[in-house]
Amino acid sequence: MVPAEIRRRGDRPSRPRAHLQARHADRARRRCARIGGAARRAGQHAPPYALYRISDRHPELARRRPHHLRRPRGRGGAVVCRLSGRGAVGRERPRQDLVCAGEVPPLVPSAARRDGARHAAGAELPGSGLLKPAAAAAHLRRRAAELGFDSCRIAAPQSSPEQAERLATFLAAGRHGTMDWLAEEPERRADPRALWPEVRAVVMLGVNYGPAADAWAALARPECGVVSVYARNRDYHDVIKGRLKMLGQSLAARAGGSFKVFVDTAPVMEKPLAARAGLGWQGKHTNLVSRDFGSWLFLGALFTTLELPPDAPESDHCGRCRACLDACPTDAFPAPYQIDPRRCVSYLTIEHKGPIDRALRRGIGNRIYGCDDCLAACPWNKFAEAGRETKLAARDDLAAPALADLAELDDAAFRARFSGSPIKRIGRDRFVRNVLIAIGNSGDAGFLPILARRLGDGSALVRGAAVWALARLATPDAFDAARARHLAAENDANVRDEWRLGADDI
Numbered sequence: 120m121v122p123a124e125i126r127r128r129g130d131r132p133s134r135p136r137a138h139l140q141a142r143h144a145d146r147a148r149r150r151c152a153r154i155g156g157a158a159r160r161a162g163q164h165a166p167p168y169a170l171y172r173i174s175d176r177h178p179e180l181a182r183r184r185p186h187h188l189r190r191p192r193g194r195g196g197a198v199v200c201r202l203s204g205r206g207a208v209g210r211e212r213p214r215q216d217l218v219c220a221g222e223v224p225p226l227v228p229s230a231a232r233r234d235g236a237r238h239a240a241g242a243e244l245p246g247s248g249l250l251k252p253a254a255a256a257a258h259l260r261r262r263a264a265e266l267g268f269d270s271c272r273i274a275a276p277q278s279s280p281e282q283a284e285r286l287a288t289f290l291a292a293g294r295h296g297t298m299d300w301l302a303e304e305p306e307r308r309a310d311p312r313a314l315w316p317e318v319r320a321v322v323m324l325g326v327n328y329g330p331a332a333d334a335w336a337a338l339a340r341p342e343c344g345v346v347s348v349y350a351r352n353r354d355y356h357d358v359i360k361g362r363l364k365m366l367g368q369s370l371a372a373r374a375g376g377s378f379k380v381f382v383d384t385a386p387v388m389e390k391p392l393a394a395r396a397g398l399g400w401q402g403k404h405t406n407l408v409s410r411d412f413g414s415w416l417f418l419g420a421l422f423t424t425l426e427l428p429p430d431a432p433e434s435d436h437c438g439r440c441r442a443c444l445d446a447c448p449t450d451a452f453p454a455p456y457q458i459d460p461r462r463c464v465s466y467l468t469i470e471h472k473g474p475i476d477r478a479l480r481r482g483i484g485n486r487i488y489g490c491d492d493c494l495a496a497c498p499w500n501k502f503a504e505a506g507r508e509t510k511l512a513a514r515d516d517l518a519a520p521a522l523a524d525l526a527e528l529d530d531a532a533f534r535a536r537f538s539g540s541p542i543k544r545i546g547r548d549r550f551v552r553n554v555l556i557a558i559g560n561s562g563d564a565g566f567l568p569i570l571a572r573r574l575g576d577g578s579a580l581v582r583g584a585a586v587w588a589l590a591r592l593a594t595p596d597a598f599d600a601a602r603a604r605h606l607a608a609e610n611d612a613n614v615r616d617e618w619r620l621g622a623d624d625i
């Protein structure tokens with residue numbers, strides 16, 4: 120069964136029990152996927168997760184002719200597809216094109232063909248031609264490294280009452296804020312088997328995205344914006360997702376079973392699972408810290424119906440350190456190992472759609488998309504090297520972008536500038552809101568002409584942020600004069616409030 124679609128958070132489930140979510144999704148901007156070689160049309164979208172069911176129940180299929188030779192061509196659309204052994208290997212290359220065409224690294228085909236050559240694993244192959252668990256795990260690690268994953272370990276998919284309880288406490292305190300998707304189906308989020316009863320092993324993958332240079336030099340330059348390290352080039356979801364699928368296909372081809380892949384695409388708690396698999400431990404900043412890569416590791420998950428031998432979990436190496444807690448500019452850690460996202464700059468600048476709480480705007484400084492302060496403070500980063508994935512390496516124009524340019528972006532210019540970037544997903548208005556807050560924090564009255572233009576912006580979100588920035592940069596008289604010109608014509612309640620409050624609480 121190969122519904123080779125990926126659904127982003129917020130998209131509606133295409134079938135029951137398929138309520139999935141991705142952190143950085145935007146339901147308005149679905150990507151086209153490809154199925155059966157036919158590009159999907161605009162408006163079509165991918166299903167909740169990739170599911171590839173290999174003929175684990177029918178190993179004899181391994182000895183049949185390759186699937187693409189058995190099936191009449193040209194049907195397109197979703198197909199039923201059972202793959203195993205050499206047949207599956209033969210299919211591996213064409214199916215790289217099914218999703219995210221153009222984003223799949225080109226190194227697979229030859230390796231995939233070698234996978235099927237049965238060149239070295241004779242002793243490990245049972246009668247079905249499929250690898251046994253230990254050999255399958257070895258194959259998995261080798262293939263993961265070839266595909267560019269820096270870490271690959273396996274966890275058993277057992278439930279964790281402790282996780283469920285912590286998640287419940289988090290949700291009960293309302294810490295998810297406006298991320299409603301985080302509160303949906305907590306029982307499935309806390310237990311991989313509730314999400315997919317057939318899962319027998321959870322493979323956790325890490326991709327190092329350590330910055331090559333001092334990534335925060337722009338924090339000291341108030342005329343520039345700071346984009347968090349993860350968002351300075353291509354969207355990691357897209358980069359990792361394609362590789363996870365290739366890895367799953369390769370595993371299924373050699374060892375059978377079905378698989379699903381996740382990178383922020385489902386109610387999966389990736390950090391605790393990665394800690395259980397031994398990729399690292401959940402640090403006091405709540406993210407996974409690795410001995411090898413510090414805090415700079417993206418996570419992805421591959422669930423499989425194969426029984427694979429689990430790795431040992433990693434233990435906590437935070438000790439008495441609290442560098443991350445002290446580094447937070449908005450005091451988002453109510454306690455070690457706990458975050459209140461509603462105070463986190465990452466949540467405020469990326470996830471939160473409306474006006475940002477006035478009390479937190481100053482702490483945002485010139486961070487215009489996400490925040491890395493707690494990650495950057497971690498002493499374990501000293502063992503980290505720069506990430507090797509070029510698609511994630513910083514774009515020059517995002518190292519220290521000029522706020523003056525960004526504040527003038529209209530929708531078309533925004534889309535053009537951030538095509539392929541995760542930043543595109545928050546849309547022009549939310550982005551310019553962030554830029555205006557950074558301008559308000561700059562202390563630079565040179566921005567006043569730009570603010571004057573944004574006071575008449577078509578977006579109330581942008582106008583409100585411009586009013587706040589004006590209150591911070593203009594003299595009281597100049598602010599009063601602008602208020603006299605604009606307030607009477609303003610029909611948005613939030614913007615009117617900004618005009619009324621002026622510099623009162625800032």
Ligand code: B12
Pocket residue numbers: 141142282285286289298301347348349382383384385386387388389390391401404405406407408414415416417418419455456457458460463465466470488489490491493494
């Ligand atoms: C929602 C979300 C956010 C939210 C909430 C953050 C959070 N910490 O939960 C916001 C928008 C703030 C956010 C920000 C960021 N995110 Co985020 N985010 C997610 C997402 C989609 C879900 C996380 C989740 O389930 N949160 C819910 C809460 C309940 O989970 P929790 O933090 O693990 O909370 C637990 C702890 O508090 C723990 N706990 C409580 N007491 C104790 C005591 C001890 C001893 C221990 C060990 C644990 C513990 O129990 C809680 C429940 O399990 C994941 C992807 C995924 N599906 O997992 C990415 C993910 C966590 N994000 C990621 C990244 C990179 C970021 C940012 C760095 C991006 C940026 N530069 O702006 C920041 C970092 C901010 C931070 N300090 O966490 C990466 C982290 C990679 C890693 N190495 O861990 C992930 C895994 C995405 C990915 N696939 O790589 N994110």
Ligand code: SF4
Pocket residue numbers: 404446447448449450451452458462463464465489490491492493494
């Ligand atoms: S990402 Fe920034 S704002 Fe969020 S918890 Fe870490 S340091 Fe605080």
Ligand code: SF4
Pocket residue numbers: 402403404408436437438440441442443444496497498499
């Ligand atoms: S900065 Fe210190 S406390 Fe925070 S995660 Fe790193 S080691 Fe742990």
